[in-house]
Amino acid sequence: MNGAKFCIFSMLAAAALAISACSLFSSEASLPAWHAEELGEGRPICAECHEDQIRGTLKPFASFNHSRDFIKNHRLYAAREAQLCASCHKSSFCNDCHANQLEIKPSIKLGNRPDRELIHRGDYLTLHKIDGKIDPGSCYKCHGRTNNDKCVVCHR
Amino acid sequence: MNKIGQFLSLALVALLPSLACAADLGLNSTTLFRFEQRAVPGFARQTVVPATQFLRMDLEKIADGNLSLHLYGWERMDLADRSTADGSNDGDLAYGYLNYRFPTANAELKGGRFMVREGVAAEQIDGVSARADLRKGFSLALFGGAPVQLDRDTHGKGDYIAGGRGSYRLKGKMELGLSGLHEGGVRLNSAGNSKGDRQLLGGDIWLAPHRLVELNGHTFYNSASDGIAEHSYLLAFKPTKVISASAIYNEQRFKNYFTNSNVRSLFNPDNGGDVKSFGGNLGWTIAVPLELTADYRHYNRTSLVSSDNNGNSDRYGLDARLTLLDRKLRSGLAYHRSDGANSFNSYSELRGYCLYDSGRYVNSLDAIAQFYKNSIFNKKEAFELIASSGYRILQDLLLSGEIAYSRNPQFSDDLRGVLKLTYNYADTSKGAKK
Numbered sequence: 409m410n411g412a413k414f415c416i417f418s419m420l421a422a423a424a425l426a427i428s429a430c431s432l433f434s435s436e437a438s439l440p441a442w443h444a445e446e447l448g449e450g451r452p453i454c455a456e457c458h459e460d461q462i463r464g465t466l467k468p469f470a471s472f473n474h475s476r477d478f479i480k481n482h483r484l485y486a487a488r489e490a491q492l493c494a495s496c497h498k499s500s501f502c503n504d505c506h507a508n509q510l511e512i513k514p515s516i517k518l519g520n521r522p523d524r525e526l527i528h529r530g531d532y533l534t535l536h537k538i539d540g541k542i543d544p545g546s547c548y549k550c551h552g553r554t555n556n557d558k559c560v561v562c563h564r
Numbered sequence: 565m566n567k568i569g570q571f572l573s574l575a576l577v578a579l580l581p582s583l584a585c586a587a588d589l590g591l592n593s594t595t596l597f598r599f600e601q602r603a604v605p606g607f608a609r610q611t612v613v614p615a616t617q618f619l620r621m622d623l624e625k626i627a628d629g630n631l632s633l634h635l636y637g638w639e640r641m642d643l644a645d646r647s648t649a650d651g652s653n654d655g656d657l658a659y660g661y662l663n664y665r666f667p668t669a670n671a672e673l674k675g676g677r678f679m680v681r682e683g684v685a686a687e688q689i690d691g692v693s694a695r696a697d698l699r700k701g702f703s704l705a706l707f708g709g710a711p712v713q714l715d716r717d718t719h720g721k722g723d724y725i726a727g728g729r730g731s732y733r734l735k736g737k738m739e740l741g742l743s744g745l746h747e748g749g750v751r752l753n754s755a756g757n758s759k760g761d762r763q764l765l766g767g768d769i770w771l772a773p774h775r776l777v778e779l780n781g782h783t784f785y786n787s788a789s790d791g792i793a794e795h796s797y798l799l800a801f802k803p804t805k806v807i808s809a810s811a812i813y814n815e816q817r818f819k820n821y822f823t824n825s826n827v828r829s830l831f832n833p834d835n836g837g838d839v840k841s842f843g844g845n846l847g848w849t850i851a852v853p854l855e856l857t858a859d860y861r862h863y864n865r866t867s868l869v870s871s872d873n874n875g876n877s878d879r880y881g882l883d884a885r886l887t888l889l890d891r892k893l894r895s896g897l898a899y900h901r902s903d904g905a906n907s908f909n910s911y912s913e914l915r916g917y918c919l920y921d922s923g924r925y926v927n928s929l930d931a932i933a934q935f936y937k938n939s940i941f942n943k944k945e946a947f948e949l950i951a952s953s954g955y956r957i958l959q960d961l962l963l964s965g966e967i968a969y970s971r972n973p974q975f976s977d978d979l980r981g982v983l984k985l986t987y988n989y990a991d992t993s994k995g996a997k998k
Binding site for chain 2: 433436448464465467470471483484486487488499506508523531539544548561
């Protein structure tokens with residue numbers, strides 16, 4: 409097969425693949441890029457205003473009430489519903505705590521927000537020696553693979 | 565400049581005419597001046613004054629209205645003694661990407677530097693991703709590119725990374741997901757002359773057999789080391805509107821969790837061992853403004869490195885949150901106890917805070933104290949007090965200051981001040997502006 413034939417064949421195959429893929433897509437409207445109304449401060453309880461299920465996720469709004477359980481275990485939700493998170497949160501909101509390179513301890517950057525659930529409040533330099541022995545897995549989720557500049561100052 | 569940087573620059577130039585007509589601009593600028601005096605017994609007193617600028621820009625409704633551009637990063641400069649061991653200035657581009665959202669199927673395309681969260685993957689990459697909902701409840705997400713390198717040469721990541729997640733949803737009842745990740749060329753030593761691949765597979769589930777019960781969790785499998793890496797499951801009950809209960813189980817097997825990841829240069833966790841934990845929360849909304857939460861977690865650690873690290877530990881406590889005046893007043897009180905295994909230390913923690921946001925003024929007080937079972941550097945307690953006050957000069961412009969004082973085993977006195985100017989602008993009022 410010469411080059412021209414190969415190109416034509418590839419383009420036809422790509423077009424056929426695209427057309428067949430398009431027929432597989434859901435025809436349902438996408439989630440809005442932004443929550444339609446401005447939300448106040450504090451933890452939103454989605455089910456206060458919404459009763460049905462969320463388009464796309466096919467889950468009840470109540471599943472995403474920002475309860476303490478939800479906030480403590482938000483990674484389970486974010487791993488499959490990142491688009492839904494993005495309808496209220498900019499990625500920079502996540503970056504307050506999760507980053508390849510975190511410049512400031514979250515509780516210092518947001519020292520005027522004591523109501524937010526932030527990790528490592530107070531003297532965590534001392535506490536990490538205890539918490540790290542009890543549950544090192546909780547450290548390794550954020551430190552080591554990323555954001556380890558502070559660790560390597562002592563742990564070489 | 566790397567290829568992704570060149571691509572981004574070209575894309576920006578090509579998009580300039582459209583950007584100029586972008587209908588929706590979001591801008592967040594946070595400027596922080598920290599003033600800190602550190603006194604460590606036996607060392608000279610240190611004064612650090614780092615100035616840090618965080619900047620986020622979102623341009624939406626570009627071109628046909630479905631394209632958007634998102635940028636976020638920070639830059640720091642030390643105005644006195646060095647605040648870190650690395651240098652007197654530093655910076656990072658956390659993300660910078662173009663996002664095209666299709667009107668249907670929750671389909672989107674991303675390109676640039678961004679965070680991928682798809683099942684087993686939680687990675688910052690320079691690359692591309694695509695996702696869409698398919699018919700009959702199926703959905704598919706794919707990504708590929710280069711993992712963003714850390715700025716330390718000895719902790720480099722792989723040369724490339726690719727993966728994806730497929731899922732099936734049954735309306736209101738269930739979601740099952742399968743995900744995978746392959747990172748090639750991960751440096752296994754600081755010299756970089758030994759490389760390996762990082763391969764993880766994940767299965768996740770969301771199950772609601774009854775409107776009062778939800779199961780949510782995942783299991784990750786390391787196909788490079790051929791073993792389970794992690795189980796994490798949450799079972800939630802909501803028997804009434806005011807009471808909620810949950811049970812949680814987590815297990816991490818370190819050999820499989822960390823094989824061929826770059827973390828080993830720090831703690832060598834892939835030598836083996838595991839942590840298993842279980843516990844639960846009980847929440848009670850006594851009245852709309854008052855919530856109480858009790859939590860308990862039991863940990864069992866097995867270490868193959870040192871038997872001193874083996875043992876059972878417990879953590880338990882109570883939280884009370886009081887929210888009044890249409891959420892303008894938010895306060896809380898918490899007590900927690902960590903009972904470490906025999907060879908570990910134990911401590912109790914007490915915290916109280918109060919925040920009042922009148923719209924024009926924002927004031928808060930925050931106090932936290934820890935009490936150790938065994939002395940650390942001859943001290944058995946630590947505390948920190950933070951007082952904050954802010955004034956909204958304009959609706960989008962907040963000037964605030966914080967002062968914090970702490971004493972702890974590390975520092976005999978630690979006095980810190982923060983001056984912060986936050987500008988948060990959006991063309992249209994939308995979402996939580998967060």
